[in-house]
Amino acid sequence: MCGICGAVWGGPGGALGEGRLGAMMDRIAHRGPDDAGVYRDDHAALGFRRLAIVDLEGARQPLSNEDGTVWVVFNGEIYNFPSLHRRLEASGHALRSRGDTETLVHLYEDEGPRMFEHLRGMFALAIWDAPRRTLLLGRDRLGQKPLLYREHAGRLTFASELKALLALPEADVPRDLDPVALDHFLTFGYVPHPRTILSGVKKLPPAHYALWRDGRLQVERYWSPDWDFERRRPFEEDAEELRATLDEAVREQMVSDVPLGAFLSGGVDSTIVVGLMQRTSSRPVKTFAIGFPDAAYDETAYAEAAAKAIGTEHHTFIVEPKAWETIPALARQFDEPFADSSALPTWHVARETRREVTVALTGDAGDELFGGYDRYRALAITELVQRLPAGPRRMLAGATRLLPRSGKAKSRLRALERIAERIDEPAAARYLSWMTTFDETGRLALYADDQLDRLATFASGLPDPESADPAAVLGRAFAAAAGRDVVTRAMVSDVLTYLPGDLLFKVDMASMAHSLECRGPFLDHRVVELAAAMPIDRKMRLRPGRSKVVLKRAFADLIPGPIQTRRKMGFGVPVGRWFRDELKAELSAILLDPAALARGLFRPERVRELIDEHAAGRREHGHRLWALLMLELWMREYLDAA
Numbered sequence: 001m002c003g004i005c006g007a008v009w010g011g012p013g014g015a016l017g018e019g020r021l022g023a024m025m026d027r028i029a030h031r032g033p034d035d036a037g038v039y040r041d042d043h044a045a046l047g048f049r050r051l052a053i054v055d056l057e058g059a060r061q062p063l064s065n066e067d068g069t070v071w072v073v074f075n076g077e078i079y080n081f082p083s084l085h086r087r088l089e090a091s092g093h094a095l096r097s098r099g100d101t102e103t104l105v106h107l108y109e110d111e112g113p114r115m116f117e118h119l120r121g122m123f124a125l126a127i128w129d130a131p132r133r134t135l136l137l138g139r140d141r142l143g144q145k146p147l148l149y150r151e152h153a154g155r156l157t158f159a160s161e162l163k164a165l166l167a168l169p170e171a172d173v174p175r176d177l178d179p180v181a182l183d184h185f186l187t188f189g190y191v192p193h194p195r196t197i198l199s200g201v202k203k204l205p206p207a208h209y210a211l212w213r214d215g216r217l218q219v220e221r222y223w224s225p226d227w228d229f230e231r232r233r234p235f236e237e238d239a240e241e242l243r244a245t246l247d248e249a250v251r252e253q254m255v256s257d258v259p260l261g262a263f264l265s266g267g268v269d270s271t272i273v274v275g276l277m278q279r280t281s282s283r284p285v286k287t288f289a290i291g292f293p294d295a296a297y298d299e300t301a302y303a304e305a306a307a308k309a310i311g312t313e314h315h316t317f318i319v320e321p322k323a324w325e326t327i328p329a330l331a332r333q334f335d336e337p338f339a340d341s342s343a344l345p346t347w348h349v350a351r352e353t354r355r356e357v358t359v360a361l362t363g364d365a366g367d368e369l370f371g372g373y374d375r376y377r378a379l380a381i382t383e384l385v386q387r388l389p390a391g392p393r394r395m396l397a398g399a400t401r402l403l404p405r406s407g408k409a410k411s412r413l414r415a416l417e418r419i420a421e422r423i424d425e426p427a428a429a430r431y432l433s434w435m436t437t438f439d440e441t442g443r444l445a446l447y448a449d450d451q452l453d454r455l456a457t458f459a460s461g462l463p464d465p466e467s468a469d470p471a472a473v474l475g476r477a478f479a480a481a482a483g484r485d486v487v488t489r490a491m492v493s494d495v496l497t498y499l500p501g502d503l504l505f506k507v508d509m510a511s512m513a514h515s516l517e518c519r520g521p522f523l524d525h526r527v528v529e530l531a532a533a534m535p536i537d538r539k540m541r542l543r544p545g546r547s548k549v550v551l552k553r554a555f556a557d558l559i560p561g562p563i564q565t566r567r568k569m570g571f572g573v574p575v576g577r578w579f580r581d582e583l584k585a586e587l588s589a590i591l592l593d594p595a596a597l598a599r600g601l602f603r604p605e606r607v608r609e610l611i612d613e614h615a616a617g618r619r620e621h622g623h624r625l626w627a628l629l630m631l632e633l634w635m636r637e638y639l640d641a642a
Contacts, residue, residue, distance in 0.1 A: 002061070003031030003512075004073040004126055004147075005159035006046040008135045010215045014155035016045045023167040025049055028160055031075070031512045037061050039071050044128045044135065048073045051358070051515050065105045066094055069130050072104045075160055076123030076145045077519065079252040084118065108136065113209050116222045120252070120524065124204075126158060135212040141223045141525045142365070143193070143206030143500025146508060150201045156212045161509075162335030165201060166638060174200060175639050179455040180468045182337075182601070186438045186446070187470040189339035189627055190501045197336040197634075199458075206500045223525065227481035227492045231533040238534055239554040242527075246554075249524035250276040253361060261286035261357035263349060263518075264314065266302025268548055268559060269366030271310070273521055275558030277361060278310050286356055287312040290349040292319055294574045302563055309560045317352045319345055319573075324583055331633035333513045338634075339437055339627035340502050341573040346510040354514040364503055365522040368494045369531035370548040371540035375434050376487050380542055382430060383486055427486040428478040428493075432471055435498070437627050440470075451601050473497060485536050492532070576622030580615055587611065587625060595640075596632050 005024040007016035018040070025036060025047040032049025039046040039062035048061040062071045078084070081100035084107060089095060093106040100121070107115040108127050113136060122144035127136040137158060139147050149158040150165060150173060157172070159165050165173050178199040181191045193203040204210055207223040250273060254260060262274045264287035277285045287307050291300035300316050307314035330343055353360050367373050425433070433439060438446060447455070459468035466472055477493035484492070504523075511518045521527070531539075538550040552564050579587050588611055590596065597604040607628065614621040 002051055002073075002075045003028030003049040003160040003164070004047065004075050004124065005157075005164045006044065006073065006126060006128075007155055007157040008044045008128065008133075008212055009155040010043070011154060012042075014153060015042075016155070016157065018045075020168055021045045021047050024159060024164040027164045027167045030515060031160060033515050035060060039064075039073075039128070041130055043133055044071075044130070046071060046073045046126060046128060051517060061101060063097070063101050063105065065109060070105045070108060071128045071130070072101060072108075072125060074101050074104055074123060074125040075147075076121055076125070076140065077253075077517070078103060078119055078121040078123065079249075079255070079524075080118075080120040112136075113138075113211060113220070113222065116209060120526075122519070122523065124160060133213065136209060137204055137212075138209040138222075139204045139206055141207045142495070142504065142523045142528065144504050144508065144520065144523060146505065147204045148196060148201055149204060149210065151217055152200070154215055156217060162196060162198070162201065163638075166335075173198070176200070177639075179451070179458040180462070183443065183455055183468070184470050184473065185337050185339070185631070186443050186627060187436050188473075188498075188501070189437045189623075190505065191336050192473050192497055192501045225529050225532055227532055228483035229533055230484060230488075230535055232535060235538065235550070235553070238530075238538055238550050242530060242550060243554045245524070245526050245530055246272070246521055247276055249521040249527055250361070251280055252524075253519040253521050254280060256359045258358040259286070259356065260359040260361070261288060261353060262312075262361040263287070263353070263363070264289050264303050264307055264312065265363070266299045266304070266306050266563060267363065267366075268372070268551060268563060269363030269522065271306045271363075271559050271563055272366075272551070272555045273361050273363050274306070274312060275310050275555065276521075278312060284311055284313040287314045288349055288353040288356075288360070289314070289316050290319060290345040290352075291316060292345075292574060294577065297572050297574050302566060305560055306563055310558070315352065315356065317348060319348050324586055327629070328633055328637075329513075330510075331630055332637050334506075334509050334630075334634070335638075336634065337627070337631040338506070338509075339623070339630055340506055341575050341623065341626050343506050343510055344573050346506055347513065350511040350516050350518075351514045354516040358515070359517045359519065360511070362507065362518050362520045363522060364507060364518075364520040365495075365499060365528070366548070366551065368491055368499050369522060369528060370551045371487070371491065371536070372547050373494075375431070376490060376540060377542060377547070378434065379427065379431060379490055380487050380540070383427065384542075427489065428475050429471065431478075431490050431493070432474045435474070436470075437624055442624070446602050446606050448600055448603050487540070488536050491539075495528070495532075575626045576614070576620055579622055579625055580617070584615060587629060590632055591625070591628055593632075599635070602628075 009015055028049055032051045035050035037048045037060055046062045062073050064071045078100035081103050084103040085095060088103060088106045095102050104125060107118060116138050122140045124145035124147035125138050137147060146160055148162055149156060157165060176199045178195060178197060181195040181197045185191050191197050193205045196203055208219055208221050211218045254277060262277055262285060264270050264274050274285060274287055289300050289303035291298040304314060326347060330347060459465050462468060474493055477496040478489045480496060481489045481492040507518050540547045552559060591607055610621045610625060613619040614625060
C-alpha cells in the first residue's frame with residue numbers, strides 16, 4: 001500500500017521540476033512512511049511513497065523491466081501475483097523480486113492495456129513506456145484505490161490524492177470550485193467520479209485505464225460485467241460457489257509479511273470474513289471495533305459476541321463527543337468535502353488498529369452485493385404499493401402525514417414518511433430521494449443568487465449539460481441493469497456510484513491517514529460477478545430480517561444466531577444529538593462565522609434557519625449541517641490557505 005504521483009510532458013516547457021515532485025511526494029508521505037523513490041527522464045517524472053507489506057527488502061519503486069525502458073509506480077495489492085510470476089517466467093521474463101509490483105511491468109510488455117484483465121486485486125498504477133513516450137494509468141475494478149489527474153499545457157499530472165496535486169502552484173492547479181461538483185456533493189455527500197471538487201481535476205473512474213501518448217489522453221473501460229445477466233439454478237449451487245469463491249478471496253488477501261487483523265462490526269459481512277480468516281490462521285486473529293456511548297449507534301456488544309464465538313483477540317474503542325478534536329483533521333485528510341459522518345469512527349478504528357497491525361480485512365460491499373440496506377426493502381415495498389389504485393395510494397400517503405413527527409434521525413416513523421412521500425415517483429427518482437443530503441428544493445433554497453447563476457452558466461457550457469443534473473448520475477447507473485428488477489438496479493447503481501464514491505473512498509482515506517492497509521474480500525471481482533448474476537430472491541425477502549439470504553445460508557456455521565437475525569444498524573454517528581448539545585456552539589461558530597457567510601455560496605439566512613430548526617428540534621438537519629460543516633472546514637484548509 002503506497003502513494004504515487006508524477007507527470008509526463010511533451011516538450012521541455014512542461015517538465016515537472018525535482019522540487020515540485022518532492023513536494024507532491026511529501027503531501028502523501030502518510031500513505032508510505034517506509035520508503036521513497038523517484039524516476040526521471042526528459043519526458044517523465046514518477047514519485048513513490050511505500051508502505052511495505054510484501055517482499056519487505058525487495059520490490060522498491062519505481063521499478064523497471066530488465067533493460068530499464070518500462071517503469072512502474074503502484075499503489076495496492078495484486079493478490080494473484082504468484083500465478084502471474086509463474087506465467088511471466090515461463091514466457092521468458094527474468095523477475096528479480098518476489099513481490100507483486102514487478103509482474104506489472106512485464107505484463108504490460110506482453111499485453112499492453114489488456115494487462116488489467118489478468119489482475120486480481122486493488123490498485124492504482126502508472127506505467128511509463130519511455131521508448132514509446134506513453135503513460136498508462138489504471139485503477140482497479142471496484143475503485144478501492146484512488147487516482148486523480150490533470151491535463152494542462154501539454155502535461156499530464158497524476159497522484160493518489162488531491163493534496164499532492166495541490167502541492168503544485170496555483171498556475172498549474174487552479175483552486176477553482178466546480179459548481180456542478182459542489183451541487184453533486186450537496187446531493188450525495190460526496191463528489192461522484194469523474195469529477196472532483198476542483199474544476200480541471202478529474203478522477204480516473206473504477207475499472208478504467210487512461211493512455212497518454214503524443215499529448216493526447218484516451219480513457220477506456222476495461223471491465224464491465226453484464227449486469228443484466230441473471231442465472232437461475234438451484235439455491236445450493238449458488239451457496240456452494242459463493243462459499244468457495246469468498247473463502248479463496250480471504251485466503252489470498254491474508255498474504256502479508258507484516259501483522260494482519262480485521263475490522264469486526266458485529267454485522268454479518270465482517271463476521272463472515274473474520275470467521276474465514278480464523279479458520280485459516282494458526283493463532284487468534286486480531287479484531288477491532290469502534291462504538292459510541294449512545295446505545296442507538298453502538299454495535300460493540302454484537303462485535304464482542306462475534307469475537308467470542310469465533311475466538312479472536314478482540315479490541316473495542318469508544319468515541320466520545322470530544323471527537324470534535326478530530327473533525328478538522330478529517331477535513332484536512334479527505335481532499336474533497338465529504339459528508340459521510342461515519343468517516344469519524346472509521347478514522348478512529350483505523351488509528352487504533354494501526355497500533356497493532358499494518359493490514360486489516362473488512363466486510364465492505366456485502367450490503368451492496370447481497371441486499372443488506374433497508375432502502376432496498378423500501379424500494380421493493382413501494383413497487384408493490386404502486387400497483388394499488390391511485391385512491392388507496394393517496395390514502396396511505398395521507399395517513400403517514402398524520403403520524404406525529406419525530407426529531408430523531410433514525411426514527412421509523414420518519415422512514416415511513418420518506419417512503420410515502422415518494423410512492424408515485426419512478427424507481428430511480430424514488431431511490432435518489434432516499435440517497436440525498438439536500439434534495440433539489442433544499443439546494444435551491446440554500447444557494448445564493450450568484451451561485452445559482454454560476455451553476456447554470458457552468459452547466460450550460462458542458463459538452464453534455466444534462467450530466468450536471470445529479471439525477472443523471474444515478475439514472476445512468478440504474479440503466480446499467482435496465483433488464484433487471486428495480487431492487488437489483490438499485491444495488492448495481494450503488495456498486496457503480498455509492499460504493500467507490502463514498503464507502504471505499506472513506507475507508508482508503510481514513511486508513512491511509514494512519515498508514516493502515518485495508519483489504520475487502522467481498523470486493524474480489526469474482527465475488528461481485530457471482531453476486532450480480534443471482535436473482536433478487538437469493539438476497540432479500542420483504543419480511544424484516546430476511547436480507548442476505550444466500551450469504552447467511554452459505555456461512556451459517558460462522559454466524560452466531562443473534563447476528564443472523566439482528567436488525568441492521570449501520571456505521572452511523574449521533575451528529576444530530578451532538579449538534580443540539582455537546583457540539584452546538586462549535587457548529588454555529590464555524591457555519592455562522594462572517595468569513596463563511598461572505599463566501600457567496602449560500603444564503604446566510606437559510607444557514608441560520610437550518611441551525612435554529614435543528615437546535616429547537618423542529619426538523620432533523622444533522623446530516624445536512626454535517627455536510628455544510630465539512631465543506632466549510634475543507635475550504636478553510638484548501639482554498640483559504642492557497
